[in-house]
Amino acid sequence: MNDSNGEVLRTDLTSWTIGPYHGSLPAPMKLCLSLDGEIITDCEVETGFLHRGLEKACELHSWKATVAYADHLDPECAVFGELVLCLAVEQLAEIEVPLRAQCIRVVLAELARISGHLSFMVRMAKAVGSETIIHYLLRDREKILDLFELLTGARFSLNFLRYGGVSADVTDGFIERVLEVCELIRIRMKEYNDLFTFNFGFLKRTSEVAAISKNLVSHCGMTGPNARASGVSIDVRKVFPYSGYDRIDFEIPLGHGEGGVVGDVHDRFLIRLREITQSMEILKQLLDVVPAGDYMSTKCDQTSVIPPGESYVRIESSRGLLGCHVVSDGRNSPSRVQFRTPTVANLLAIPQIVRGIRIEDLPVVLASLDLGIAEADR
Amino acid sequence: MISAENSWIVAWGEAFGLPEGVPHWIYSAAALIFIFCFVIVPCGGLMSYFERKLSADLQARVGPNRAGPAGILQPIADLLKLLQKEARSEWNWKESLWLSVHTMALFSTLAVLPLGSMALLVNTEMSVFLPFWSALVLALGTMLLGLSQNSVPGWFGGIRVAAQTLAGSFxxxxxxxxxxxxxxxxxxxxxxxxxxxxxxxxxxxxNPFQLVAFCVFVVSGLVLLAIAPLDGGLSMSDIHGGVSSHLYGMRLSLFRFGRFYGFFFWSVITVVLFLGAWDLPSQLVIPLRMGGAGRLLAFIELAWLLIKTFALMLLIIWIAKVNSRSRVDQITDFAWKVLSPFSLAALVGASLCAGWRAF
Incomplete structure (x- = not known):
């Protein structure tokens, strides 16, 4: 290896830069790897390739239009961006949300969580090269997207939530169809377990790989399923309940190290699988008794100006703690909208956990972190 | 290297109306070209169609259904599409060289491929081992092909293939x-x-030892030739298919066809060694042979052999589709630490059984 700058290069290590676009990356990002043979000795992560200026765009548009931008925070699970922004603005403007609207919001959020976790499993399956399950998972996620379409008219960018409620009431048969889909996925769980959880090949690829310790979780500020897989019991739905989660009875699954080590790739996978079950439990409880009433706060006028002040709200998205800080100076548009996204913390953990693993495990580890680069770069 | 008692080519030459006195090497060359064009290539097309249809059925998809009835012409459409690819501007002579070495090593095994009692070009005490050396040369060719590409996926892919082959061959x-x-x-x-x-x-x-030997032989073949699901050397998710990551168009179709052929010839050998070869019921064979319908018999034998081969290949593809791809270090570990002891035990057991029978 020659170097024109006269800098001494270590010849025992190979350097390999992958990205911004590469098969092992879940989204546009760049990894500068140092390799000793096939073992990764060092890794630098570079992101920002998907920066769209969402927060700035929110400032340039009216309050009403910001919801559509929050939609694009994480295109895969659009509801969470909308929900956190609406909750922040409602807190700031002291808008009461009717119970029925809260219920519809939580239904959407939990469906989005299931859909997000199914997509996570698709990426895991791709990373370990297990082709068949990808199609099974996508087939089932399609059912959830159908539900979104039935309720909101859109499959991904819903733009359905409004300050003070939601933009439309549930249509006839929606509730029954949600329950049908829940039942379908409950049956399919066995299939997923057979093809993933109890599959010898999958266990070989995932157990004892890239474990995240509790220390690393707190050091990087990781939240969500990744933190819970390492045994850190943190869930915003329990700690700071919102939208009526306090009225619902559900459990927070934690990683126990079934694959060998607590917080390894297998634990991170299992957590998601169990959260899907919990989300279906939540949906069943919610849809048992849907409160009657308005789907939109009668006192809230969408054209009204939000009073000056600021608020910060956090929710549990499918990837972890999603926060939103909204500042209003009384004008027609927000003065500042800022999001705290869970993926940023997960990105911080990458260099720590990939050290010592093989290149073949890199896609698996990246997929297991469930990186939403769209929300990290925003 | 035509064995005297089995000079089937001469019989074939007579059947096809070739004049007598033509040197044997012309017969051999003609036979090789015939086998390649009329057995291997159609099998490759058929197998890729079956594979795609089978995986589509497994994966709740439709699969190819546009080109021809039920999509049967899809392999031809794919080939034509790949051949139309525009050539890349930079030309890597090393890559071309190693691709041709690799391809030649691969298809040299055609000469020893057993395709029926009357289609045995090389039938000596060494014939079983010859495909073996070709497989090793093939692995060497693949490794050097990978190393000749100026890319990290090629390097890692090449080295992984070599490691796997060494582990699987024992x-x-x-x-x-x-x-x-x-x-x-x-x-x-x-x-x-x-x-x-x-x-x-x-x-x-x-006997049970032969069953163990069969399992070991099939699995170590997958390791040796890097066939899914034990194809870590050509992993898609991290190194973009390794050696094949930089191939395109004509070269890619050549490489892919070579991969198919490796799988095919290993399956044929497995069927011949363990699964009854081309043996047909004697009630069928004797009248045909006596009645002078040798060519018909050869075709029936070939068809029966290919049916069993395809069944074995589809079984392996089925397993590969549902399981995840194994890591290379796990594959080599498995080959050295699990397959090798089992194969040795099977050899000892099989020898004892043979000795018992002899007395």
Missing amino acids: PALISLLCTGVRSGSFRWSALAESQGFSPWDWTVVA
Whole structure:
């Protein structure tokens, strides 16, 4: 290896830069790897390739239009961006949300969580090269997207939530169809377990790989399923309940190290699988008794100006703690909208956990972190 | 290298109306071209169609359904599409060289491929081992092909393929010996004669050790030739298919066809060694042979052999589709630490069984 700058290069290590676009990356990002043979000795992560200026765009548009931008925070699970922004603005403007609207919001959020976790499993399956399950998972996620379409008219960018409620009431048969889909996925769980959880090949690829310790979780500020897989019991739905989660009875699954080590790739996978079950439990409880009433706060006028002040709200998205800080100076548009996204913390953990693993495990580890680069770069 | 007692080409030459006195090497060359064009290539097309249809059925998809009835012409459409690819501007002579070496090593095995009692070009005590050396040369070619590409995926892919081949060849070789122990010879004809049409006469069920040897032979073949699901060397998710990551168009189709051929020839050999070869019921064979319908018999034998081969290949594809791809270090570990001891045990057991029978 020659170097024109006269800098001494270590010849025992190979350097390999992958990205911004590469098969092992879940989204546009760049990894500068140092390799000793096939073992990764060092890794630098570079992101920002998907920066769209969402927060700035929110400032340039009216309050009403910001919801559509929050939609694009994480295109895969659009509801969470909308929900956190609406909750922040409602807190700031002291808008009461009717119970029925809260219920519809939580239904959407939990469906989005299931859909997000199914997509996570698709990426895991791709990373370990297990082709068949990808199609099974996508087939089932399609059912959830159908539900979104039935309720909101859109499959991904819903733009359905409004300050003070939601933009439309549930249509006839929606509730029954949600329950049908829940039942379908409950049956399919066995299939997923057979093809993933109890599959010898999958266990070989995932157990004892890239474990995240509790220390690393707190050091990087990781939240969500990744933190819970390492045994850190943190869930915003329990700690700071919102939208009526306090009225619902559900459990927070934690990683126990079934694959060998607590917080390894297998634990991170299992957590998601169990959260899907919990989300279906939540949906069943919610849809048992849907409160009657308005789907939109009668006192809230969408054209009204939000009073000056600021608020910060956090929710549990499918990837972890999603926060939103909204500042209003009384004008027609927000003065500042800022999001705290869970993926940023997960990105911080990458260099720590990939050290010592093989290149073949890199896609698996990246997929297991469930990186939403769209929300990290925003 | 045409054995005297089995100069089937001469019989074929007569059947096709070739004049007598033509040198044997012309017959051999003609036979090789014939086998390649009329057996291997159609099998490749058919198999890729079956594979896609089968995986589509497994994966709740439709699969190819546009080109021809039920999409049967899809392999041809794919080939034509790949051939139309525009050439890349930079030309890497090393890559071209190693691709041709790799391809030549691969198709040299055609000469030893057993395709029926009357289609044995090389039928000596060494014939079983010849595909083996070709497989090793093939791995070397693949490795150097990878190393000649100026890319990290190529390098890693090449090295991984070499590591896998080294690990897989030992158990494969040992389990191969088990069949020779039973039949008493490594001639293709002797191996086939020691078995019969009925599954109960196949080597695989002769005794438990042969069953172990069969399993080891199939699995170590997957390791040796890097066939899914043990194809870590050509992993898609991290190194973009390794050696094939930089190939395109014509070269890619050549490489892919070579991969198919490797899989195919290993399956054919497995069927010949363990699964009753081309053996047909004697009620069928004797009248045909006596009645002078040797060519018809050869075709029936070939068809029966290919049906069994395809069944074995589809079974492996089925397993590969549902399981995840294994890591290379796990594959080599598995080959050295699990397959090798089992193959040795199978060899000892098979030898004891053969000795017991001899007394």
